[in-house]
Amino acid sequence: MDFPSPEPVVRALRERVEHGFFGYGTEQPEFYDVIIDRLQKRFGWRVSPEAILHIPGVIPGFNLGCRALASPGDALVLQTPMYPPILRVSENCGLRRQEAPLVRQADGRYAIDFDVFRSAIDERTRLFLLCNPHNPVGRVWDRQELSRLAEICLERNLAIVADEIHCDLIYPGRQHVPIASLGPDVERRTITLMAPSKTFNLPGLKSAIAIIPERTLREKFVATQLDLVRAVNVLGYTSTLAAYRDGQPWLDELLRYLEANRNFAVDYVRTKLPGVSTAPPEGTYLAWLDCRNAPAAKDDPFNFFLDRAKVALNDGTAFGAPGQGFVRLNFACPRSLLTEGLERMRQALTAG
Numbered sequence: 001m002d003f004p005s006p007e008p009v010v011r012a013l014r015e016r017v018e019h020g021f022f023g024y025g026t027e028q029p030e031f032y033d034v035i036i037d038r039l040q041k042r043f044g045w046r047v048s049p050e051a052i053l054h055i056p057g058v059i060p061g062f063n064l065g066c067r068a069l070a071s072p073g074d075a076l077v078l079q080t081p082m083y084p085p086i087l088r089v090s091e092n093c094g095l096r097r098q099e100a101p102l103v104r105q106a107d108g109r110y111a112i113d114f115d116v117f118r119s120a121i122d123e124r125t126r127l128f129l130l131c132n133p134h135n136p137v138g139r140v141w142d143r144q145e146l147s148r149l150a151e152i153c154l155e156r157n158l159a160i161v162a163d164e165i166h167c168d169l170i171y172p173g174r175q176h177v178p179i180a181s182l183g184p185d186v187e188r189r190t191i192t193l194m195a196p197s198k199t200f201n202l203p204g205l206k207s208a209i210a211i212i213p214e215r216t217l218r219e220k221f222v223a224t225q226l227d228l229v230r231a232v233n234v235l236g237y238t239s240t241l242a243a244y245r246d247g248q249p250w251l252d253e254l255l256r257y258l259e260a261n262r263n264f265a266v267d268y269v270r271t272k273l274p275g276v277s278t279a280p281p282e283g284t285y286l287a288w289l290d291c292r293n294a295p296a297a298k299d300d301p302f303n304f305f306l307d308r309a310k311v312a313l314n315d316g317t318a319f320g321a322p323g324q325g326f327v328r329l330n331f332a333c334p335r336s337l338l339t340e341g342l343e344r345m346r347q348a349l350t351a352g
């Protein structure tokens with residue numbers, strides 16, 4: 001995001017730096033207490049302290065999870081279009097990637113075709129790599145949708161690795177449901193990944209949590225990370241504790257600003273960018289723009305807007321084949337900057 005991080009986090013980091021000692025650190029009981037309390041209050045999900053592992057990032061987390069749960073030649077299933085680092089997991093781990101494309105409806109909102117999801121699974125599929133809230137399409141999967149996905153995973157004996165990094169960035173009318181919270185059978189086979197990085201604008205400090213209530217699954221995860229992906233640095237620890245403990249007022253204000261930006265951006269796209277369409281994201285600060293009906297931009301909207309408007313978006317093709325003709329817009333910035341970018345895009349589309 002193009003916003004300063006919360007003042008309590010900056011203050012905690014300043015105090016830690018002024019301490020002057022940067023040796024090995026270890027999590028204190030308060031760290032686990034704060035996370036447990038947050039999970040209970042926000043999601044109604046009770047976990048024990050031992051279920052929580054502190055790791056240096058969600059991307060390492062889902063790569064570790066896949067290595068722990070599958071062997072080279074096995075397969076994983078995921079829903080495209082998809083966040084590029086998740087797409088790369090199969091290649092990183094020597095797995096086959098089985099795609100269950102989401103369905104884009106007439107209003108631009110995406111839905112799950114459960115028959116397609118089921119048919120993407122075969123006898124070598126070992127896990128489902130879930131992204132919720134979904135990046136890039138902005139869906140916050142509801143309890144019914146998650147329950148149907150979980151039922152299929154239970155039927156086919158799949159483990160679940162859930163990237164839930166945007167779980168705190170949810171707009172009114174929606175509620176994030178950790179898939180592991182659906183019930184004991186689902187929880188036992190799920191690795192849930194969360195982080196303060198997107199929520200509080202701290203990605204450079206490399207801190208996340210893996211929540212793995214089932215002991216055997218947790219031991220597999222820990223064995224995979226030994227001496228390869230070790231402890232989070234002391235500043236990552238300091239920022240995570242301060243953000244989760246003291247950052248809620250800042251987050252409440254942020255969400256109001258992001259919601260207004262989202263509404264502004266969606267309205268602007270629909271009324272002033274000819275041939276471009278989008279649906280309001282239910283979570284995240286990312287808008288997924290369909291440019292396939294914009295004649296000038298439809299073949300390569302990323303380079304069109306970069307060259308003609310000097311606006312750098314994310315290229316939809318990086319999110320898999322269903323991203324062809326799309327770009328991803330980050331609206332977590334001051335309104336003045338968002339307005340300028342959208343206006344440049346309008347001028348590029350309407351130029352003679």
